[in-house]
Amino acid sequence: MDLDQLNETACAMVAPGKGLLAADESTGTIGKRFASIDLENTADNRRDWREMLFRTEPAMSQYVSGVILYDETIRQKAKDGTPLTKLIEAAGAIPGIKVDTGAKALAGSDGEMITEGLDGLRDRLADYYGLGARFAKWRAVINIGRNGDESMPSQYCINTNMHALARYAALCQEANIVPIVEPEVIMDGDHSIERCYEVTEFALKTLYRELFDQGVILEGTILKPNMVISGTKNDDRASIEEVADMTVQCLANCVPAAVPGIAFLSGGQSDEEATAHLNAINDGYDLPWPVSFSYGRALQHAPLMAWGGQPANVAKAQAAFNHRAKMNSLAALGEYDAAMEKELAGA
Numbered sequence: 001m002d003l004d005q006l007n008e009t010a011c012a013m014v015a016p017g018k019g020l021l022a023a024d025e026s027t028g029t030i031g032k033r034f035a036s037i038d039l040e041n042t043a044d045n046r047r048d049w050r051e052m053l054f055r056t057e058p059a060m061s062q063y064v065s066g067v068i069l070y071d072e073t074i075r076q077k078a079k080d081g082t083p084l085t086k087l088i089e090a091a092g093a094i095p096g097i098k099v100d101t102g103a104k105a106l107a108g109s110d111g112e113m114i115t116e117g118l119d120g121l122r123d124r125l126a127d128y129y130g131l132g133a134r135f136a137k138w139r140a141v142i143n144i145g146r147n148g149d150e151s152m153p154s155q156y157c158i159n160t161n162m163h164a165l166a167r168y169a170a171l172c173q174e175a176n177i178v179p180i181v182e183p184e185v186i187m188d189g190d191h192s193i194e195r196c197y198e199v200t201e202f203a204l205k206t207l208y209r210e211l212f213d214q215g216v217i218l219e220g221t222i223l224k225p226n227m228v229i230s231g232t233k234n235d236d237r238a239s240i241e242e243v244a245d246m247t248v249q250c251l252a253n254c255v256p257a258a259v260p261g262i263a264f265l266s267g268g269q270s271d272e273e274a275t276a277h278l279n280a281i282n283d284g285y286d287l288p289w290p291v292s293f294s295y296g297r298a299l300q301h302a303p304l305m306a307w308g309g310q311p312a313n314v315a316k317a318q319a320a321f322n323h324r325a326k327m328n329s330l331a332a333l334g335e336y337d338a339a340m341e342k343e344l345a346g347a
């Protein structure tokens with residue numbers, strides 16, 4: 001393990017004003033996104049969509065530090081034969097790879113999930129390193145019970161998922177790949193922001209205990225958490241300021257200062273909500289780590305709608321991606337203002 005290399009990569013992933021593009025949707029998940037624009041889910045369409053994003057400037061060289069890829073994508077070539085990883089590197093960004101194989105039903109539990117993918121992971125990581133990956137992602141899924149049911153998440157669900165995250169992280173570091181550890185407390189549900197705080201705290205405290213027990217070196221990791229936020233079906237929605245306050249309080253209580261950076265997931269927030277929350281977190285708090293974005297939907301939704309699968313719309317889609325990437329870059333610096341949303345060139 002080369003700790004200097006790991007730490008250098010982790011710091012580059014959260015460089016000032018930069019964050020990650022999560023483009024690691026499984027074939028099934030991207031199929032759902034394509035269905036929303038009535039586009040067939042073929043390997044060529046997946047390539048065209050992602051190639052267009054990876055060729056977008058200045059987004060890729062100025063605002064995106066790295067891209068999380070899916071197994072198909074890290075092996076895929078652009079239309080002109082250039083590997084997609086080379087397009088990312090040419091822009092000065094770092095290729096990364098999702099290595100979990102998805103969340104499955106947790107045995108003996110009704111409605112909880114366990115993330116799989118540890119079998120054969122050491123060999124897969126060596127393969128991915130050879131293909132250019134310098135960081136990886138593993139996402140644990142933590143559901144919150146409905147109607148005030150506090151039995152979910154169970155201790156069993158938290159322990160098994162955080163144990164698996166630490167096993168993954170240790171294997172990544174052995175392979176000189178920075179592990180993004182992602183314990184996602186899911187936003188779906190009728191829970192309050194206070195309940196989200198409790199569950200996020202439970203997950204993060206357990207995660208850092210497991211990382212310690214398994215010898216994972218925090219200086220060579222990145223945390224990808226959810227924000228502390230009201231459930232999507234809770235009518236009493238917390239304000240931007242409350243989300244920022246409670247998220248910062250929760251992270252300050254759980255995440256050691258040795259962690260090189262935090263990059264949030266968007267988790268189903270609207271594009272502008274995800275940006276406004278990130279900005280509020282970076283504006284007015286004295287944080288021990290850089291705090292940035294690792295957004296999937298909140299970066300891709302606008303360009304996907306602008307593209308609609310039509311080659312004639314590439315310029316519009318790239319303008320939409322440039323805009324969202326720039327807004328999130330400003331938010332990572334605490335310099336965003338909602339009035340800037342009107343700047344979109346050509347809109």
Ligand code: 13P
Nearest residue numbers: 022265266267295296297
């Ligand atoms: P979202 O930002 O759409 O939640 O995706 C980020 C991600 O990579 C989830 O694992």
